[in-house]
Amino acid sequence: MTTPELIASFLGAIITLMVLSYLFADNPLFRLAIHIFIGSASGYAGAIAWHNVLKPGLVDPLFAVGLRGIAQPSALVTVVLPWILVLVLLLKLSPRTSRYGTLSMALLVGVGAAVVVGGAVSGTLVPQTLASMESLSPASVAPQTGETGLERMINVSLVLLGTITTLLYFRFGQRQSLTGEGETPLAVISGVTIPGPAGLIRAVGKAFIAVTFGVMYAGALSAALVVLVERLQFLRDTLSNLFGALG
Amino acid sequence: MSEQRCPMCSRPNPPEAHECWHCGARLTPLDPGGSASGSASQPGSRLGGERQPVPPEQDWLDRIRAESEAAGEPEPDFTAEPVTGELPSWLEEMKPEGSPPEAGEEGGRVSAFKAAGEPGGMEAADESGPPEWLRRIRAREEERAQDTGESGQDWLSGLRGSPGAEPEPEDVSYPPRPGRDMAAPRPAAPESRDLPPERPRERPAAASQEAMPSWLRQAGGQDAPPGQDRAAEQLPPSGSPPTTPPFGLPHVQALIGEGGAGEAPLGGKPEGEVDLPDWMDAASLEGPAEALPAASEGEDSRLAPATLPSWLEAMRPVETFRPVVQIQTEDDQAVESAGPLAGLRGVLIAEPLVAMPRTATVGSMQLAVSERQYAQAELLHRMVEDEEREVQASRRARPQLNFIRWAVAGVLLFATALPVLSGSPRFSLPSLEPRELGSLFTLIDTLPAERPALLVFDYEPGYSGELDAVGEALIEQIMVRGIPIATMTTRPTGSLLAMRVIDRLGPRHDYVPGEEVVHLGYLSGGATAVQLFSLRPREAILQGFDLPEDMQEAGITAWDTPVLRGVTALSDFSLVTVITAGTETARVWAEQAKNYMGQTPLVMVLSAGAEPMVRPYYEAREPRVNGILTGLPAATAYERRMGQEGLAAQRWNAFGTAMLASEFILAAGIAYGLVQWWMARQER
Numbered sequence: 059m060t061t062p063e064l065i066a067s068f069l070g071a072i073i074t075l076m077v078l079s080y081l082f083a084d085n086p087l088f089r090l091a092i093h094i095f096i097g098s099a100s101g102y103a104g105a106i107a108w109h110n111v112l113k114p115g116l117v118d119p120l121f122a123v124g125l126r127g128i129a130q131p132s133a134l135v136t137v138v139l140p141w142i143l144v145l146v147l148l149l150k151l152s153p154r155t156s157r158y159g160t161l162s163m164a165l166l167v168g169v170g171a172a173v174v175v176g177g178a179v180s181g182t183l184v185p186q187t188l189a190s191m192e193s194l195s196p197a198s199v200a201p202q203t204g205e206t207g208l209e210r211m212i213n214v215s216l217v218l219l220g221t222i223t224t225l226l227y228f229r230f231g232q233r234q235s236l237t238g239e240g241e242t243p244l245a246v247i248s249g250v251t252i253p254g255p256a257g258l259i260r261a262v263g264k265a266f267i268a269v270t271f272g273v274m275y276a277g278a279l280s281a282a283l284v285v286l287v288e289r290l291q292f293l294r295d296t297l298s299n300l301f302g303a304l305g
Numbered sequence: 306m307s308e309q310r311c312p313m314c315s316r317p318n319p320p321e322a323h324e325c326w327h328c329g330a331r332l333t334p335l336d337p338g339g340s341a342s343g344s345a346s347q348p349g350s351r352l353g354g355e356r357q358p359v360p361p362e363q364d365w366l367d368r369i370r371a372e373s374e375a376a377g378e379p380e381p382d383f384t385a386e387p388v389t390g391e392l393p394s395w396l397e398e399m400k401p402e403g404s405p406p407e408a409g410e411e412g413g414r415v416s417a418f419k420a421a422g423e424p425g426g427m428e429a430a431d432e433s434g435p436p437e438w439l440r441r442i443r444a445r446e447e448e449r450a451q452d453t454g455e456s457g458q459d460w461l462s463g464l465r466g467s468p469g470a471e472p473e474p475e476d477v478s479y480p481p482r483p484g485r486d487m488a489a490p491r492p493a494a495p496e497s498r499d500l501p502p503e504r505p506r507e508r509p510a511a512a513s514q515e516a517m518p519s520w521l522r523q524a525g526g527q528d529a530p531p532g533q534d535r536a537a538e539q540l541p542p543s544g545s546p547p548t549t550p551p552f553g554l555p556h557v558q559a560l561i562g563e564g565g566a567g568e569a570p571l572g573g574k575p576e577g578e579v580d581l582p583d584w585m586d587a588a589s590l591e592g593p594a595e596a597l598p599a600a601s602e603g604e605d606s607r608l609a610p611a612t613l614p615s616w617l618e619a620m621r622p623v624e625t626f627r628p629v630v631q632i633q634t635e636d637d638q639a640v641e642s643a644g645p646l647a648g649l650r651g652v653l654i655a656e657p658l659v660a661m662p663r664t665a666t667v668g669s670m671q672l673a674v675s676e677r678q679y680a681q682a683e684l685l686h687r688m689v690e691d692e693e694r695e696v697q698a699s700r701r702a703r704p705q706l707n708f709i710r711w712a713v714a715g716v717l718l719f720a721t722a723l724p725v726l727s728g729s730p731r732f733s734l735p736s737l738e739p740r741e742l743g744s745l746f747t748l749i750d751t752l753p754a755e756r757p758a759l760l761v762f763d764y765e766p767g768y769s770g771e772l773d774a775v776g777e778a779l780i781e782q783i784m785v786r787g788i789p790i791a792t793m794t795t796r797p798t799g800s801l802l803a804m805r806v807i808d809r810l811g812p813r814h815d816y817v818p819g820e821e822v823v824h825l826g827y828l829s830g831g832a833t834a835v836q837l838f839s840l841r842p843r844e845a846i847l848q849g850f851d852l853p854e855d856m857q858e859a860g861i862t863a864w865d866t867p868v869l870r871g872v873t874a875l876s877d878f879s880l881v882t883v884i885t886a887g888t889e890t891a892r893v894w895a896e897q898a899k900n901y902m903g904q905t906p907l908v909m910v911l912s913a914g915a916e917p918m919v920r921p922y923y924e925a926r927e928p929r930v931n932g933i934l935t936g937l938p939a940a941t942a943y944e945r946r947m948g949q950e951g952l953a954a955q956r957w958n959a960f961g962t963a964m965l966a967s968e969f970i971l972a973a974g975i976a977y978g979l980v981q982w983w984m985a986r987q988e989r
Contacts, residue, residue: 068787081714092431095583101762110800110827114847136432149910173833181896182922202928203740266395270917277913277936279967280960281886284937286717288770290725 059299071296074289116140179197220266226256227263316506317792329643335592443695617697713970720966724958728825732961734954739941741923745932748906749880757789757868762796762803768886768912770804771937774882774952776910777810778943779934784814788879789868793825793846795835795890800826800850819853823868832893839875839901876903886912891919895929906931913937 059067076091120141143162150159190213192198199206205213239271246252253261308317309332311325318326323333499835621878638651646652649934672680725732752758760780764772792803807822816822825846828834838845842864849863856866863869871877891909899907907929909919913936924931934943937960940953 082709099798102801106797106800106827107829108844110788110848110850111829121849170831173836177832177836177896179577179891181899182892185925185927185929186921188927189921192926200924201926202931203745204744213407215863261969274915280936280964281768282911283717283721283963283967284774284956284960285767285770286721287725287956287963288774290718290722290959294725 059303064299064303065223067292067296068300071293074293078289116144159245190217219262223259224266225263227260229260257293306382331642372377381673384691403580419854428658451635470841471584474566487957491593556944560906564860589759633944668829715962716966716970720962724962727957728960731958734941734945735956736937738946739939741933742939742942742946745908746782746943748908750786752786752788754786754788755850756877757791757872758783758880758882759875760790760792760803761881761883761885762792762794762799762806763883763894763911764799764802765796765886766798769805771804771912772884772886772910773806774937774956775912775934775940777806777880777906777951778940778947778953779910780806780810780816781949782943782947783880784810784816785947787814787821790816790822791825791863791868791872791878792822793828793838795828797827800824804851818851819856819866821868823863824861825851825869832897835893836901839898842872842875858907875901876905878902878905880906880908880912882908884910886915886917888915891915891922891930895919909934910933911935 073094075086079085080088104197110163119137123130123137127133128138143165147159147162149155150163194211194214195210196207200210200213205270252258309320309322311316311328311330311332313330314325314328316327318332324331336355347888414720492778634652636830640650641647760776781789790807792807794803807816807818807824810816811818811822826849827847828838830837830845834845847862849866852861852866854864864872875881881894881898883891883903885891885894891911894907894909909923909930909932911919912932916933916935919930919935920933923931923933934940937953937956940951941957944951944953
């Protein structure tokens with residue numbers, strides 16, 4: 059390991075320990091590490107934006123076309139118009155002139171909303187709706203996982219049940235409260251209230267949602283543990299390299 | 306009340322102020338009264354006040370008459386005040402229409418109110434004996450008596466012959482008192498002595514009840530017991546100074562005759578008796594007893610007494626506005642300071658009516674407020690007050706060590722560090738692998754090697770510890786197959802992560818930058834840029850990132866490198882792999898890019914927390930995602946398929962112990978919660 063790499067690893071280890079000091083409480087070391095991270099990330103992002111976006115997309119074309127080429131029709135669209143939109147958008151920085159930047163902002167928001175809505179309808183809404191209408195035929199085969207027979211029937215049934223009960227849990231068209239007030243319970247056994255049919259359906263939907271959130275939480279916990287393992291291995295390797303270099 | 310409002314301008318004034326500071330209007334009422342009319346000036350003789358019956362020992366008339374006879378003074382002559390106009394409108398309105406005209410009335414007009422000189426007036430009666438209307442009445446009574454066979458004695462002659470009837474006093478004239486009387490002082494017509502006072506005098510008292518019109522009875526004209534003659538009480542003795550009405554009846558000065566004017570004997574009695582009708586007697590009985598002693602005091606007592614019957618008094622419009630008016634003595638009365646009567650004392654003022662302290666109309670309104678509205682008003686009030694309140698800076702609490710936090714952290718750190726530092730315990734690599742892992746492995750294994758694969762590093766540096774380990778196995782398989790690789794990102798820090806991973810794996814498989822691998826860099830613009838990149842990649846990203854120096858010096862962009870030379874669309878890539886930890890990023894690529902990828906597969910390398918939200922895109926009938934690799938177990942299985950040990954396998958032991966410790970902590974937490982729930986249930 060070279061010396062710069064060793065120093066970088068050592069600084070990384072120090073910053074890692076500063077972040078882990080949050081275990082004690084919010085302290086200056088933790089805040090200092092956070093500020094360092096935010097500052098370095100912002101500076102790096104600014105440099106990336108200049109080198110990857112602004113310079114090749116805005117400045118270089120202007121120099122390539124030159125002053126005489128600006129009057130050309132193609133340059134008006136590819137060079138002048140972007141510059142005008144950018145300069146107008148900069149007027150948003152001042153409250154007095156912010157209204158002049160509305161055109162650029164409207165263009166950004168309008169195009170972005172249209173792209174997002176179109177993609178959501180064609181890429182999520184329709185495919186996911188069709189996914190909940192799978193055939194219960196034992197002969198059909200899942201295209202990705204290869205499930206078939208009883209296994210697929212069970213999976214498709216679970217998907218159907220989860221979809222219906224989850225939608226009913228959000229009380230579309232029902233007036234009962236989330237706690238089931240106003241609904242006659244089916245029975246009370248040993249102090250435990252057995253809800254009525256509507257309440258039972260909502261309880262099943264609630265269970266599906268709980269399972270989903272549980273899976274997501276387990277995944278997040280798993281990811282966090284992997285990161286913790288990686289940090290501990292990094293500290294171990296850094297200390298090992300440092301002691302090796304010193305020793 | 307802290308302040309009083311001016312009745313004229315409604316502005317506030319100090320409570321002790323008598324006049325408005327702003328407009329000069331009188332604030333405290335200037336009570337009329339005093340000794341102007343004798344009886345009205347006495348306490349208890351308030352207009353409309355409660356009248357008390359006169360005790361029988363207060364026979365003031367007898368006493369006055371005795372004094373008069375002893376002094377040999379001539380009897381005063383009472384004159385009626387000339388009334389040239391009609392009856393007051395308020396009195397005219399009270400009279401029912403269609404009531405038959407009675408004696409003393411001509412067309413609803415009382416003859417006693419006629420001015421001097423008018424036919425049937427007092428003056429004419431004085432000159433030629435009884436007035437015309439009285440003569441007609443007498444003739445009518447005589448005819449009736451003859452028809453019924455009764456004696457020729459009418460009620461008037463009966464009264465004349467009644468005991469106690471005394472000669473009517475001589476003419477007594479009273480000088481006009483400017484500014485005191487209701488009517489302007491003018492030469493009054495003499496009041497005829499034999500002038501019957503009012504309508505009921507048409508019939509004897511015994512028959513007055515039956516003959517009284519209904520409207521008069523309803524208006525309060527209650528007859529006194531028959532035979533009760535109060536006329537003598539109304540007339541002061543001859544030579545004695547004029548006195549107030551004996552029982553303190555309300556004094557209507559407009560009906561008082563002027564002194565010195567022509568006079569006529571009341572009731573036509575030469576003896577000076579004034580025969581009041583029974584209904585007026587009843588009214589006079591209601592007068593306050595306190596009025597008697599003061600009736601003879603003061604110069605105003607020279608005014609002729611006149612009374613209003615109770616029914617008439619009750620109809621005075623002033624009563625409707627002012628039930629109690631304190632009539633003060635003349636000395637106590639204030640001088641009028643405004644208006645055309647300025648400078649006069651004792652003016653019957655209308656100001657007290659308007660200057661009567663009363664609550665403003667606006668302020669007296671009471672709102673019907675419900676409890677809820679009151680609570681909301683209180684809430685709003687508190688909110689407004691809270692806005693003005695200065696919030697004290699709360700003292701920062703000293704950080705306290707949380708035992709549970711320390712316990713959880715200690716357990717996790719120990720479980721994770723133990724395998725990292727000591728290498729034990731060791732967990733066997735998973736023998737089971739996810740079902741989608743096989744299809745993904747096959748997919749990568751069958752990719753065309755001549756077309757580049759696009760790797761999208763869309764995750765933050767914080768997730769590099771997981772996603773580097775998960776994605777490394779797949780990237781190694783791509784490199785094993787020799788497929789050119791192009792990287793890009795939609796996050797500013799993604800380029801650095803991509804360069805870091807490629808720099809670590811590339812040398813193992815002899816990947817030369819610019820020849821087998823190239824970095825396109827950062828794509829700005831979010832979902833719109835992803836769609837633009839899917840349509841026209843060369844227009845979305847112009848140059849590239851971290852190209853070799855010789856290429857930069859030659860002005861070669863990433864699109865000119867051998868890796869991307871034949872790529873003009875997203876479908877030209879053999880594989881698009883998105884490595885991300887966020888569901889939103891995965892959704893954007895599935896929604897925006899998949900439509901323009903053609904047969905190019907889209908593979909997601911995901912963090913474990915993002916898998917539940919992306920898996921539906923994979924298991925759909927028309928999948929938007931063709932392969933998923935998620936989590937450290939799947940990565941370990943993928944490395945085992947490839948027959949090598951990578952980052953996933955290196956972290957497997959520590960990950961296993963950390964997961965085991967986490968499961969114990971979760972189980973302990975669940976047990977603690979259940980115990981608490983059970984104990985709370987037992988307590989209930």
